Amino acid sequence: AQSVTQLDSHVSVSEGTPVLLRCNYSPSYSPSLFWYVQHPNKGLQLLLKYTSAATLVKGINGFEAEFKKSETSFHLTKPSAHMSDAAEYFCVVGSGANNLFFGTGTRLTVIP
């Protein structure tokens, strides 16, 4: 069965410093992987997705994620945090069927 683990429930960074949000997934021969962002009291917005093309995936708002099969990881990064990046981030793995499996989320705080 598919599963995903977000290693940090809360990450704090200073504005202008790099962001790293960690995600590991259960092994699969060809996973689909996603990162979504949720601002307070809002729906989820797709940041980026990996579907077995390039291992480095670029998303919106300067975010990117690297698929590493040997580490079963799909960490989300951004070179320089902005105040507007403060939100909850969800790592998600697709099962190839109807379901997506969501991580428990990482809350990103950006300190001015």
Next chain:
Amino acid sequence: SQTIHQWPATLVQPVGSPLSLECTVEGTSNPNLYWYRQAAGRGLQLLFYSVGIGQISSEVPQNLSASRPQDRQFILSSKKLLLSDSGFYLCAWRGQGVETQYFGPGTRLLVL
């Protein structure tokens, strides 16, 4: 382009009262539709999904039900709300043959 709507945005209901939340999608045909619940401080829990009119699959036993009376309309209902039904309810859609799901703005439900 496709858009997804949910209403109401916020709802406060007494215990034991009925519930009806509506979700509609525009700009696509025959979407797969999903209802998720997000309890405070927790990840997303898939409640129901539908692959077509009148076709509903339930993921967890509960006092909620779902219906799909039209191709792009998905309704979440309850006959008697419980305190534990409080949460943030998200509707999502995806196109046939793709895994990416797109989320609505959500409904905040508070049961008192």
